[in-house]
Amino acid sequence: MQNDSIYVLLADDDEDDRLFFKVAFESIKIKTLVKTVNDGVELMNYLVDNQNKLPHILFLDLNMPFKSGMECLQEIKKIDYLKDVAIAIYSTSASEQEIEDAFVNGANVYIKKPHDFTTLKKFLEEVITINWHYLTSGLNRDCFLLSL
């Protein structure tokens, strides 16, 4: 497992955010492979196409056109073979209610988008490290909740 990279999929409609994510992932210790899609519809099309490899973890922006992150989350949790994909929600807003709703609907991680790049890197590194432990140390994924 140590030598395999973690496959990360990111759905975000904002081009700058997508770029920041990619650059941030390049600088963290765990090897990752990052793919991005531009909105919720593209994401769902990607996930239901069984030609495509499933990600180890999916980062989901809440505010996207056509299909919101929350709608995607609810759809994903109803599809059996997608259930084990860890889901990290990230959003500019983070009221306690929003965070709780996301978790109740099956999200594993909730990240409030930080304003600076250094914090973003730190957050992503933490999420990927913890997720890696859930993948390699036999921890119960149903209990994987992390709010940053």
Add this chain to the structure above:
Amino acid sequence: MKFIIQIDINIVGKKLLQEHLDQMQLNYILRGTGEVEINEPFSDDKLNELTLGLKKYGIVIIEDEKSILIQKIKDAIIEMVYMDENSPITSGMPTFLSDKLKYSYGYLSNLFSSFTYTSIENFTQLQKIERSKYLIINTALNISEIAWKLNYSSIAHFSNQFKKVTGLTPSTFQRIIKKRRQVQIKEPDIETNS
């Protein structure tokens, strides 16, 4: 109808392993959590058969020395976390690990950090919090009983550690898992085959 089940992963893993080894009619001994000793000539073909048979359950045979030691460190930490009141976590974790594995703590600690992206201390904390989550969800113990059981000096200390690792308080965590189960029971899953 829907119901909630409780699974002891350690028992499931052990039973699966035993069934497979029995099926292959091998003469074996299970040692501790993750060690199997085969007392007969064991061909590569048989090893491949076993590897393939176990793979679908997420059971992997580890062969290289360092990975084996990392796994042993993890197993020892988990054993320690599950010892409850007598656990050496607070007093003498370094001594416990080096006595058990016959290496200096410094060596174990460096090896662990360079292979797992985390330190022994952080991994121990993560495992403790995982255990507390299990207790929160599956037992009737309250937060202060759990804090005591896991050797935290106070409820505040436990809550702080929990919050540090998960970003949530123990009671928020408990509420979320309860609600999640209600949602799952209310909305039956759409049958989709992969």
